Amino acid sequence: MTLIRRLVTGASTTLLSVSLVACSSSDTGDAAQNGATAEEVMSAAKSALDATSGVELSLTTEDQRDEGDFLRSAEGVITDAPAFQGTAGGRFLGFNAEDVEVRSVDGEFYVNAPVIGWDTYDPAELCAPDPATLLDPDTGVSNVLVAATDLEAGEQRRAEDDNSVVVTPYTATVPGTAVKAILPCAPDDSFEAVFTVDDEGRLRAADLTGVFFSGGDDITYTITVSAYGIAQEITAPE
Template sequence: MTRRSTVVRRLAAAVLVGGVATASFSACSGGDDPVTENKKLDDDGDGKVTPEEVMAGAKAKLDDTSGVQVSLSTDDEPSDGDYLASAEGVIIADPAAFDGEVAGRVMGVDAADIPVISADGTLYVKVPVLGWQDVDPNDFCAPDPAQLLDPEKGVSPLLTATEDLEAGDSELGGDDNKETLTPFTGTLPGDAVRNILPCAKGDTFDATYRINSDGELTQAEITGEFFSGEDAITYTIDVEDYGVEQEISAPE
């Protein structure tokens, strides 16, 4: 393998591994009543909105949206190796596409504002000096980020795969603390996480979701062993907007 191809692969790995795995979300929408009082989510008509019904509704919201504006970050830092520290961008559902920037540690060096585009089934990373390079996410045990809104293999299936769900006390959040958000905690089986990141090492992951009164997933925190031999890491992704529409094309 040439030095150039090694640099491209290592950089792409740092861009993709870890952060793409941890899909968690935050959105903006109004409402004063907690989601547990949203009768539209009472699928069985028993007068009670269960955590499972809330997750099913939140999955449907993600599956139905045209696109989302997202940001991802972690305050944790692995002791060794490349990792994703933050990311932000737009994911479009149809045709599946992603346009954003990432930051992290690459080959032991901090790197920021790295452009990433996925369009027409191809993932591109803009490597310093070398320019845009197309890469295969399968080489890095990571999905194409454009597929994270896929109803079957994206982020939304994690919501309905979460076990031992419990609702917490509602709280204020969002823009100017005007949203009523309800936290839900639970446990994700490692196999569910590996559907979007095959190399995630943990057997189980702790998950905390915040759902607004309209039933939209607004924030998710997923904690567990993402990197072999490292302590648990928490990734948080905020969905800053639903219904995003944007044309994304391959870089020239």
């Protein structure tokens, strides 16, 4: 039994016959051809995120905001404690900064701001998510997957960063309420999404496009999950 079938079976009250297997370089097709609906694939990918001890994750955009605080990038480790340790870049409190150390532990969000040093902040006031909550099964990234509608599978392909991995993209529409839970400044009612799921049923990337800041243009944020099963102790800065 494949990982995705075990996840779907555990997450559903009915037995589902699912088999998403790695294919040869000439094999293409969508999830339906492999026995699972797109909704079942999203449910399985959510279960994989909800069950992991931690992930290596990044959130990036190549777009810009003309004024106001703006999260351009964040990367690090998120654990199910919940906790986060990593770095962020963008415009914070009116200042541009890159590779700023960030931690989130026990509900406190710490930023090692230039000149100021470590201090606690409300991430929502910085138009940024509390990264520790991105693994929350009710409000985090996994909830975005199952909130999606109009799901449509694309052609399977080899992952650009690892030719041994087969991935399938899924286009979708995501309600603004689900996106706002992870990116709090997002005012749009809906966002366009592309979810990339690997042949083990795990989310590898999510591209979210829409208006993330009032009065602004469309921006695309890319969430990339580069590793699962991370176990790391994260403590508050001293």
